[in-house]
Amino acid sequence: MARDLSSGNRSAADRYYTKILFEWASLPQGQQALEGTVPAEVVSRMQALFHAADLSKVSWQYVITRCSPPRKFIMHVGPTNSGKTHNALRALAAAERGIYAGPLRLLAHEIYDRLNKGQIVPLGAEPPVEAEPDSQTNFDIGEDAAPGKKQVVVTKTGNPEFVRPCNMVTGEEQKIVSKDATLLSCTVEMTPLSTYWDVAVIDEIQLIADRQRGGAWTAAVLGLNAGEIHLCGEESAIPLIESIVRELGDTLEVQRYNRLTPLVVADKSLGGDLSKIQEGDCVVAFSRSGLFGLKHSIEKATKMRCALAYGRLPPEIRSEQAALFNDPQSDYRVIVGSDAIGMGLNLKIKRVIFEAVHKWDGGSMRVLSTSQIKQIAGRAGRFGLHDSDAAGVVTTLHEPDLEIVRKALPAPFEPLQYARLHMSVETVTPIVRALPWDAKGATIGDVFLYVSKMAHMFEFQDVYEINDAMKTIDSFADCLTIPSRLIVQNSPCPWRDNYAVDGARAILEIYREKLQVRVEEALHRGRLLHKLNRALLLMQADGPAPDSMTTVQVLNTLETVHKVLDLYLWFSYRYAVAFPDRKNAFDIRQLTELAMDWCLEVLHQTRVGSRDAAAEARKAVMHRRPQQKEDEVSGVSEETIVGKLTSNAYTENYYDPNGVSFSSSSHMFLAKANIFLGPWHLSVVR
Structure with missing residues (x-):
């Protein structure tokens, strides 16, 4: 709160004044002070809305988990190319009942495929002497370097002894190999929270702070009913996870991993000269339209063919482009991509080149965060894909950007401030009952923003994007029930x-x-x-x-x-x-x-x-x-x-x-309060 208010953001002041007003009106002293000044019916409505939107004990939405024995969390944290998912995947393969929850359906599909083929070596088992690691995996597993001992995690060919029937569930696809399968691979949003699992793996835990999708990671951390939960991701998530786990009464063990190959910043940039791009380079840019021009210019300057990967391309096409770049038999020697290359793609990159270090965030150009620079740069020199002693190299196309990258790589991760909460039937239904009958769906999002009380480590997901979706849904889906509207709102539709x-x-x-x-x-x-x-x-x-x-x-x-x-x-x-x-x-x-x-x-x-x-x-x-x-x-x-x-x-x-760009002017907190109260406007009795 102090950080938000000190930023000078007017909307932040509106938010907190409105929150304080509703909570104060719900306290005995506030009710007493308002008596005779504000109609009792208005005060009653304010109290009902505050209690309906109270998320201060949000973890108790997951009653089954709260009533189960304390869970053991194990965090595997490290930079890209550190092998941080190594032990988590092996624990999953050894579990009697286990679940993998990841950010992308391609990752969920890979786990599903490899478990069913027996390509993941379970914890406690030794791979055959002749087993070869599969360098085509999209997971950051490394190959543990115990002196004189070859440790294989994902094998190129399957072993019948390691085969585990595993089902897959993502938002857009389901593969059920057996109704009796005790392993499940899914995207985080599809995680069944009430089912008991011996071992769970939640990948890319730093996405718990993501403004759009973070609520799914928060729900998994709060509600997943598992004895042992492995969290894989960046070190930036440690303080936040420590706070949450402490509040829940669970235990936490942190395992840190170091990068398996060195990562160095080049002495010089390319000086804007595209002809200096070499085979194995990845050039990163942040404008979709600019990517095509950049690809054309690189191919013209170097006579080398470029693969292409950016966020709007379907995962299947991105994966295919990555495979073409990796294949020494193809004529693709360079890859041009957006920050989409930072997650979920197996890329044999020798050098990462930032075409720019600024990105449009929907309102203005901003410098990439330390975390973003680290994750993208870390794709260079992936262990096992080049010579074992080959360092990854990072540079920029233009000289002024090089110093920004140079300072970011050794800098500590900026700790995450909030875990995001999202809309659910359990949180929305009480609010709908407390609002006027004709309230619009977008008003529900505003209630979470302006009324809800949350613990200090939580913040609601991007309400402005929710409101964009809700306004659109309100305009043509008036026939839907509230749960159905929530399903539509949470659907993978790009509402802009x-x-x-x-x-x-x-x-x-x-x-x-x-x-x-x-x-x-x-x-x-x-x-x-x-x-x-x-x-x-x-x-x-x-x-x-x-x-x-x-x-x-x-x-x-x-x-x-x-x-x-x-x-x-x-x-x-x-x-x-x-x-x-x-x-x-x-x-x-x-x-x-x-x-x-x-x-x-x-x-x-x-x-x-x-x-x-x-x-x-x-x-x-x-x-x-x-x-x-x-x-x-x-x-x-x-x-x-x-x-x-x-x-x-x-x-x-x-x-x-x-x-569609979304702009909203800040509201005086009394005006915002009146939107929630409908005909019961907050006004002084004269």
Whole structure:
């Protein structure tokens, strides 16, 4: 509170004055002071809302866990490339009942795949002498360097003795190998908190402070019913986790890991000279539009081909681009990426080059945090992927940025300030009952921001983003119950992507009208089906390839289509009867990924001057995807995915949906209080 108020932020003052007002009105002395001045009905409403929004004992939402024996937390912390997940994964593989909860579905899928194949050596077991480590793992396991002893964690081939049946559950996909499987791999948001586990692994624990997703990590730490919980991540999370564990009455053991290969800062930057980029380099930039220009410029200056990885690309495409960069048999020698390369991708990077050290945060350009610089820079020189004594090197494209990186790497991590809380049925339902009957969904988010009382180590997730989502949901989902609205609000919809929101709106409007949603109709009504078919037709056309600008615009549209398909799949696992087209959605998503891969290939073929860039790109993509024969996508027409749809069904132009910026003026705390009270306005009785 002191830190927020001393920042001079007017909205922070509004928040805390409003919180103090509601809590004071709920105390006997406050009630007595207001008696005769403020109507009793208003005071009663204020008290009801304060008690409904009180999160000071939020851990007791997880009653089963609170009534269970104390849990043992083991933190594995260290920089990137320190092997910090080594012991946690081995403990999971040895557990009778175990769960892995990670930030990305690709990581959840890898754990699922390797446990079922017996590729993770359980704790207490010795790998066969001939076992080889698998350098393709996306996990920071290292290979423990006990003198004279080779310690393998993830093996290249499976061992039948180590096979463990494991199911997988993510928001958009489920793989159930056996209803009797006692191991589960999932994304953090899908963690079953009431089920008992002997061992749990929560990956990337520093994301507990993330403004958008941190609430899922907090819920897992507070509510996961497990005897032993391994937390893997950055050292910055230690003080916060210590406070939480102490408050819960559990125990905590911290194991620190050192980087397995040295990381050094180059003496000089590249001085803006792209021709100095070498094989094995990763160039990091933070503008999606700028990435394409940077890729083109590097390829032109070095004659080396660049892979590409950024946040809006689906994880499957990012993983494929990473594999091309890693493959010595491919012609990809450099990778250009955003901060998406900092997590979940196995990359054989020798040198990381920061194209810039400033990033747009939605309101202004800011310098990357120490944590961000450390995590991205740490991808250089990954242990086991180059010579064992090869150091990772970090530099910048421009000289002024080099000193910022030089100071950040040896600096201690900035400790996390808050664990984020998120909306749940348990927290929202009492608030809805306390609010006026006609209160909007966005008002619920404001209550958490302006009224809720929380312990000092907690803060609510990004309310402004929640309000963006709630306002959109209120506008077209009035038929939904509060729990259903929460499910929609927590769905993987990018609420500031206008086209994706159109797709979400179409899905929910069809549900409201028919109570059953077909994926083709959702894409059609969301004005995306025509664009998808246009992209597929471009891919199959015998004529010249589109120019680079058009290709990038098509790729941008396909990224949105992919997000809407993910959204449909997400709903299909929660409302299977209402969303019956899961298989069709998977098939269309695969086609979309194929078209995206083709777009990336066309950009290269166009740059090198291929005579038939479209055909060459198609040939290259089909070679990389042997399981997807060319005849599966040949003859694509406007009727391929949905009935009869004429090519002039819509007159639409491609454009880049940059999202909607959200601005809010600060409110006087009395005005904010009145929003919560509706017709029971806070006013002085005259």
